Amino acid sequence: MDLDMFFQGLKENLPDKAIDISESLELLKETINDTMEVIAAKVNEAILVRDLEKMKQYSGLVEQGHDYEVKIEEIIKILDVEELDVKEEVNENVDNKVIPNYDEYTVDNNVEHSLYENFTHIRPFGFKINNSRLIQGTTWQEVLIKTSEILFNKDRTKFFSFESNKNMNGKKNKYFCCKTEGIRKPELVANSIYIETNMSGNAIRNLIIKMLKQYGIKLSDYKVYFRADYSSLNK
Incomplete structure (x- = not known):
């Protein structure tokens, strides 16, 4: 079973878990985005001091981070949980x-x-x-x-x-x-x-x-x- 089928199956059979995964991935995506901004600042610092080795290291991290961002976004799109209703987890009555x-x-x-x-x-x-x-x-x-x-x-x-x-x-x-x-x-x-x-x-x-x-x-x-x-x- 490929990822598309797995996540589609989750959405159809365990929508609450699909929502949990999607929301966790959204947080991960935001955290990676924050990290990418920090790395970008480090790249600029390395450029200013002409530290070519650091530039290569940080550039590699940027490329990897971008790949992860793309993959995470693909999974979020597969889950597509916006159409699902959010139910109250616990009734406090x-x-x-x-x-x-x-x-x-x-x-x-x-x-x-x-x-x-x-x-x-x-x-x-x-x-x-x-x-x-x-x-x-x-x-x-x-x-x-x-x-x-x-x-x-x-x-x-x-x-x-x-x-x-x-x-x-x-x-x-x-x-x-x-x-x-x-x-x-x-x-x-x-x-x-x-x-x-x-x-x-x-x-x-x-x-x-x-x-x-x-x-x-x-x-x-x-x-x-x-x-x-x-x-x-x-x-």
């Missing part, structure tokens, strides 16, 4: 006793987490940007909306530009739009622009990473805090 012993799944909400972590089966408590005050958000959708509002107020022109920026939208669907058309589950940001919220925690993580990069904010300056971890319920 305690009154209906969907979650037994809720307290067993709570975690220390004072512990900082980064955007490089896996958010599957995790529920947020809040986030901080640039060591600002804690902004509470009990769902990843709420975290996305509140993050978007902060960035919008920082530079609304840049935020509006996301609508026409291909890198900030899906392959088929819009993630940002001044109208609700083309967005599955739109939420209004700052009474000005709609954003897609039909996303899993990891997909929201990936979108926040892209937004922060557009604003020149270091990913290390964005801290996330968890309130519950339901991973053990999904083993």
Whole structure:
């Protein structure tokens, strides 16, 4: 079985796993892109000092990195998970006793987490940007909306530009739009622009990473805090 058939089979039979893989690959692609930018800077440094050996080494890394980027993008296209609905991983309706012993799944909400972590089966408590005050958000959708509002107020022109920026939208669907058309589950940001919220925690993580990069904010300056971890319920 070749990769095309394997990933197509996953999409048809295990769509939740196809989504997990696609979102993980999106994060890997962004990380490789960051690495390529660092390598490019190193190439320029080597050129300035005429270090030909380093130039060759870094050029080789650039070529390899590009090959990996292309392959990752090919797999993401094969998976094509945008048309799949994102289902709530865990129903927190305690009154209906969907979650037994809720307290067993709570975690220390004072512990900082980064955007490089896996958010599957995790529920947020809040986030901080640039060591600002804690902004509470009990769902990843709420975290996305509140993050978007902060960035919008920082530079609304840049935020509006996301609508026409291909890198900030899906392959088929819009993630940002001044109208609700083309967005599955739109939420209004700052009474000005709609954003897609039909996303899993990891997909929201990936979108926040892209937004922060557009604003020149270091990913290390964005801290996330968890309130519950339901991973053990999904083993």
